[in-house]
Amino acid sequence: MGKVVKYKLNGVEREALEGRLVIEAAKDVGVEIPHYCYHPALGNPGNCRMCVVEVAGAPKPQASCRTGVREGMVVSSDSEAAKRAQTSALELHLVNHPLDCPVCDQSGECGLQDYYMKIGRYQSSVREDKEHKDKRIVAGPHVMLDQERCILCTRCTRFVDNVTKTHELGIFGMGHSERIDVTPGMSLDNAYSGNVVDVCPVGALTDRDFRYKVRVWYLDKTDSICPGCSRGCSISVHANTSRPWHNDGKRVARLKPRFNPAVNGHWMCDDGRYGFSNLDADRLGKVLRLTPQKTELTWDAMAAELADVLWSAGEGLAVVASGMLSNEDWAAYKSLFLDALSVKRHYFAPEPDQVGAEDELLRKRDKVPNLKGAEALGLKSGSFGELAEELEAGKIKTLYVIERDLTRIFGERAQALQSKAGITILQGPNKYALGDSFAYRLPATAYVEEEGCFTNFEGKIGAYKKALAPIGDSKPDWEIFGLLQKALSGAKQRAAAA
Amino acid sequence: MAITVRAVARPARTFATQIYLVEVWRGLAVTFRHLFVNLFRHAMKALGIRGFLPGSVTIQYPEDPAVLGKRARTRHRLLKRDDGAPRCTACLLCETICPAKCIRITAENAPDVAVEKRAKTFDIDLGMCVFCGYCVEACPVDAIHMDADDVELSSYSRQDMIWNMPELLGDKTKVPSGPA
Numbered sequence: 001m002g003k004v005v006k007y008k009l010n011g012v013e014r015e016a017l018e019g020r021l022v023i024e025a026a027k028d029v030g031v032e033i034p035h036y037c038y039h040p041a042l043g044n045p046g047n048c049r050m051c052v053v054e055v056a057g058a059p060k061p062q063a064s065c066r067t068g069v070r071e072g073m074v075v076s077s078d079s080e081a082a083k084r085a086q087t088s089a090l091e092l093h094l095v096n097h098p099l100d101c102p103v104c105d106q107s108g109e110c111g112l113q114d115y116y117m118k119i120g121r122y123q124s125s126v127r128e129d130k131e132h133k134d135k136r137i138v139a140g141p142h143v144m145l146d147q148e149r150c151i152l153c154t155r156c157t158r159f160v161d162n163v164t165k166t167h168e169l170g171i172f173g174m175g176h177s178e179r180i181d182v183t184p185g186m187s188l189d190n191a192y193s194g195n196v197v198d199v200c201p202v203g204a205l206t207d208r209d210f211r212y213k214v215r216v217w218y219l220d221k222t223d224s225i226c227p228g229c230s231r232g233c234s235i236s237v238h239a240n241t242s243r244p245w246h247n248d249g250k251r252v253a254r255l256k257p258r259f260n261p262a263v264n265g266h267w268m269c270d271d272g273r274y275g276f277s278n279l280d281a282d283r284l285g286k287v288l289r290l291t292p293q294k295t296e297l298t299w300d301a302m303a304a305e306l307a308d309v310l311w312s313a314g315e316g317l318a319v320v321a322s323g324m325l326s327n328e329d330w331a332a333y334k335s336l337f338l339d340a341l342s343v344k345r346h347y348f349a350p351e352p353d354q355v356g357a358e359d360e361l362l363r364k365r366d367k368v369p370n371l372k373g374a375e376a377l378g379l380k381s382g383s384f385g386e387l388a389e390e391l392e393a394g395k396i397k398t399l400y401v402i403e404r405d406l407t408r409i410f411g412e413r414a415q416a417l418q419s420k421a422g423i424t425i426l427q428g429p430n431k432y433a434l435g436d437s438f439a440y441r442l443p444a445t446a447y448v449e450e451e452g453c454f455t456n457f458e459g460k461i462g463a464y465k466k467a468l469a470p471i472g473d474s475k476p477d478w479e480i481f482g483l484l485q486k487a488l489s490g491a492k493q494r495a496a497a498a
Numbered sequence: 499m500a501i502t503v504r505a506v507a508r509p510a511r512t513f514a515t516q517i518y519l520v521e522v523w524r525g526l527a528v529t530f531r532h533l534f535v536n537l538f539r540h541a542m543k544a545l546g547i548r549g550f551l552p553g554s555v556t557i558q559y560p561e562d563p564a565v566l567g568k569r570a571r572t573r574h575r576l577l578k579r580d581d582g583a584p585r586c587t588a589c590l591l592c593e594t595i596c597p598a599k600c601i602r603i604t605a606e607n608a609p610d611v612a613v614e615k616r617a618k619t620f621d622i623d624l625g626m627c628v629f630c631g632y633c634v635e636a637c638p639v640d641a642i643h644m645d646a647d648d649v650e651l652s653s654y655s656r657q658d659m660i661w662n663m664p665e666l667l668g669d670k671t672k673v674p675s676g677p678a
Contacts, residue, residue, distance in 0.1 A: 245604060
């Protein structure tokens with residue numbers, strides 16, 4: 001490799017490295033050649049014949065995913081001969097395809113539909129009945145398989161063979177009755193099974209979680225970062241807001257991986273992909289004082305009241321946070337709790353509730369996206385064992401909990417330990433198990449309702465954008481910290497006067 | 499095509515056009531012709547002489563039913579398959595094409611694997627519908643028609659203007675609520 005050669009693509013003189021696949025060289029200069037089986041991360045078996053192009057001097061059209069660029073080569077992907085070859089390839093793919101687009105979840109983002117509209121538009125010359133295969137096969141906990149829709153591009157089998165190396169899918173039968181099926185005795189149940197839905201160019205593999213929820217053309221797509229672990233995969237949030245009666249009233253319909261060669265490549269894990277069910281569940285929307293009775297306050301009144309509470313707590317203030325906070329949140333956190341209030345007790349370690357399975361592909365042990373951001377600011381976390389001891393000893397007068405469920409940290413002891421603290425404050429998007437036994441409740445936005453940055457375990461910073469409007473009065477965490485810090489000067493004056 | 503200018507002569511304002519009397523008389527002539535033709539036909543019909551059409555085109559609505567054209571777009575109707583199940587596969591093309599956004603469908607798994615998908619709920623808000631007929635055009639399975647021959651769609655509340663699936667299928671009669 002290394003030698004740059006000149007070749008002609010669609011009549012334009014181009015340069016590429018010698019031996020680079022024509023389909024990739026064309027993509028580099030913005031010419032898309034239709035393809036199904038070729039995938040940049042899964043290789044190029046050359047079985048779909050969709051990417052055929054005309055090469056001057058060659059007796060037949062050549063598969064551009066199997067042909068390397070040579071000096072002086074003349075390639076055309078849009079000539080009459082190339083188009084005719086592509087149309088024939090598409091017609092062969094559709095011989096047994098059931099054309100059930102109206103009921104297919106893939107429709108709207110389907111390779112067959114796209115290329116039919118782009119290069120097909122033929123009257124099928126096939127008069128025989130279509131071959132019927134099995135439909136609605138539950139391939140695994142997340143994936144539904146429809147053999148009739150399959151065009152046998154083998155992307156999914158290559159994914160389970162080469163990426164996860166779990167081999168749950170394979171090709172069975174021969175000729176007309178050839179089909180993709182789940183390996184006997186297995187189930188498509190690996191940590192990355194959802195990716196086969198993404199690589200499938202047709203509707204053969206579809207998401208069970210997304211099945212019949214929303215048509216894809218209703219979805220708004222926003223670039224985001226997966227908060228599921230410290231890898232921080234680049235994702236796209238697909239939200240359904242224009243037609244709220246779909247998707248059982250939930251706003252986020254699905255999460256899809258977004259290509260990012262530096263972090264996650266093309267993939268994301270199932271834990272992240274399907275782990276958004278709590279986004280709309282039990283959301284805090286109101287600024288509330290819960291004791292002695294439930295009272296709704298304005299943000300300013302709440303900030304003034306809490307500033308008094310925090311200032312008077314002094315040494316007895318402990319803050320429980322989590323790595324769900326963005327870099328911006330951590331900066332405001334440090335400014336408020338470390339610089340202004342000089343708090344000694346910070347607890348945001350992922351143990352015991354925010355750790356989980358780790359593997360070599362993507363998943364990391366810490367199931368929160370941004371512990372590195374806190375580390376970078378010099379924040380240090382104590383262990384929750386220490387916090388439990390100090391709560392038992394009655395050393396903690398005020399407990400400020402940010403985006404964390406105490407029952408998942410302390411288990412059955414949570415309620416008892418919480419009641420040991422004099423004043424308890426919950427800040428976060430969700431109510432969690434003990435949400436009603438706090439003295440104050442501040443609604444914060446979920447990550448899809450704000451923008452910010454996460455620093456992943458390698459120190460790479462990724463930005464996420466705002467996909468949805470905040471619920472109720474909720475504000476981003478950094479804004480809440482800012483409001484409190486602003487109110488602190490008043491609290492100091494009142495404390496001095498008293 | 500190049501733009502060209504063509505001068506058009508204005509009609510001359512003559513004495514005859516300025517006094518309007520000629521046009522008034524011509525209008526009245528039409529009115530009287532209808533009067534006498536209808537009078538003659540009514541008289542012939544009253545005398546029992548056959549071969550004469552009804553004298554007047556006026557329909558005594560609402561005492562007599564409205565006469566609709568054969569292609570008139572009226573209230574929607576959902577059709578059923580031979581086995582009695584709704585034809586609708588919940589593809590949501592009608593909901594997508596609807597310019598008034600008055601169709602709301604939610605989908606579910608159909609028990610029949612060959613059908614795959616069916617509508618769980620299918621609501622049309624006739625208070626918002628503009629009767630354009632795009633839903634009928636878009637339907638790939640011929641599940642929706644606008645031929646219920648029902649144009650008397652009024653109700654005492656906006657909620658009552660929403661027809662649900664059993665009502666559109668004809669399985670249930672729409673019972674409107676009374677005045678609030």
